[in-house]
Amino acid sequence: MNDNFKLSRFVMLAKQHVANTWTYYVKQAMVMGLGMALVACIIIWNMRHGFDTEGVRTEYVSMISGIMGLVLLVLLPLSASMLMNNMKTKQERISFMVLPASNLEKFLVRMLHSSIGYLTCFVAGTVIAELIQVVFAFMVTQHCALITPHFYLGIMSDMVSIKDHIAVALNSGAKMPFEASAAKLAVMCYLAFVMIHSSYTLGGALFRKHAWVLTSLCLMAWSMVRFMIMGMLSVNPMELFSVNQDWMFTGYVAYNIVLAGAFYVGAYIIFKRAQGINNSIVNL
Numbered sequence: 001m002n003d004n005f006k007l008s009r010f011v012m013l014a015k016q017h018v019a020n021t022w023t024y025y026v027k028q029a030m031v032m033g034l035g036m037a038l039v040a041c042i043i044i045w046n047m048r049h050g051f052d053t054e055g056v057r058t059e060y061v062s063m064i065s066g067i068m069g070l071v072l073l074v075l076l077p078l079s080a081s082m083l084m085n086n087m088k089t090k091q092e093r094i095s096f097m098v099l100p101a102s103n104l105e106k107f108l109v110r111m112l113h114s115s116i117g118y119l120t121c122f123v124a125g126t127v128i129a130e131l132i133q134v135v136f137a138f139m140v141t142q143h144c145a146l147i148t149p150h151f152y153l154g155i156m157s158d159m160v161s162i163k164d165h166i167a168v169a170l171n172s173g174a175k176m177p178f179e180a181s182a183a184k185l186a187v188m189c190y191l192a193f194v195m196i197h198s199s200y201t202l203g204g205a206l207f208r209k210h211a212w213v214l215t216s217l218c219l220m221a222w223s224m225v226r227f228m229i230m231g232m233l234s235v236n237p238m239e240l241f242s243v244n245q246d247w248m249f250t251g252y253v254a255y256n257i258v259l260a261g262a263f264y265v266g267a268y269i270i271f272k273r274a275q276g277i278n279n280s281i282v283n284l
Contacts, residue, residue, distance in 0.1 A: 003104050003272075010105045017109050021117075028121040032071065033128025039067055040133040048140050072122065079118035080197045081212040083110050083204035083267065084283070087274060103272045110271070114204065115197065184249050191256040198263035205267035206282055214281075 018025075043063055087093040099106065203215025274283050 004102045005104050005108075006102075009101055010108065013099065013101045013105055013109050014112065016099075017113065021113070025117060025121055025124075028118070029124035029128065032075075032122055032125030033132070036067060036071065036125060036129040037132035037136075040064060040129060041136045044133065044137050045140060068126070075118055075122060076193060077196055077200040077216070078212055079114045080200035081114075081204040081215055083114050083201055083211075084208075084271065084274065085204075086110070088208075093274065097274070104268070107268050107271050111201070114201065187253065188249075191253065191260075194260050195256055198260035198267075202263040202267045202270075205270040206284070208281055208283055 043060060047060060087096055096106065101109075199219060200212065200215050203218065204211045207214045270283050
């Protein structure tokens with residue numbers, strides 16, 4: 001049964017997981033929401049005398065978008081590195097391992113927890129932040145109509161539309177390190193997010209403690225080695241991309257998909273081999 005998948009059993013395991021951790025999700029959503037709301041309220045207070053101008057509103061939207069982007073950028077690797085966060089102690093490991101489900105089903109539930117679960121917390125946090133900042137704006141400004149309900153959700157929707165933002169930047173004359181269409185650049189951005197998540201998922205499975213820190217150090221070390229090799233070979237990937245755009249783009253997409261898939265498979269293999277008793281720093 002270790003590698004089998006049965007939908008009914010998977011659904012039951014997912015329900016049990018939500019029933020056991022819903023208070024944790026609520027706390028995470030509250031922390032994110034209150035944190036974003038606090039920053040938003042400070043910005044609104046400092047801008048309260050100029051909220052009747054479109055320029056101030058544009059500046060506010062830009063600042064809030066940056067804050068939300070930063071939260072997501074931190075949340076993506078941090079949540080992925082918590083793949084095996086429920087197996088820190090010997091008792092937690094044994095309790096999870098004896099659940100009547102296959103390793104694949106357990107792994108998929110943990111994957112959903114470290115991705116969809118935290119993204120749901122982020123969305124819920126934005127709703128909380130939105131309600132707080134609307135009330136605060138109404139209290140301290142006379143032009144609260146500039147900050148309306150669905151304000152945060154509208155910004156979040158715009159953040160997902162990476163292609164549109166890139167197209168606007170290109171049309172405004174923004175310089176890119178290489179020439180490429182907005183669609184290709186958007187695909188590269190999405191693939192970068194997938195690579196980040198897959199890298200930290202592998203790190204979350206590999207390292208028993210401090211997975212985020214240790215994975216970050218490994219990625220930094222690998223980046224330094226890669227740049228040193230490219231420097232010794234006098235290879236400039238930006239120039240190669242500009243000269244052979246179609247070929248390099250296809251290779252980039254294939255490379256990232258294969259590597260991300262390998263990271264997820266590697267995480268699953270390590271997850272399967274996790275032992276109830278392990279005093280090592282890694283789960284091998």
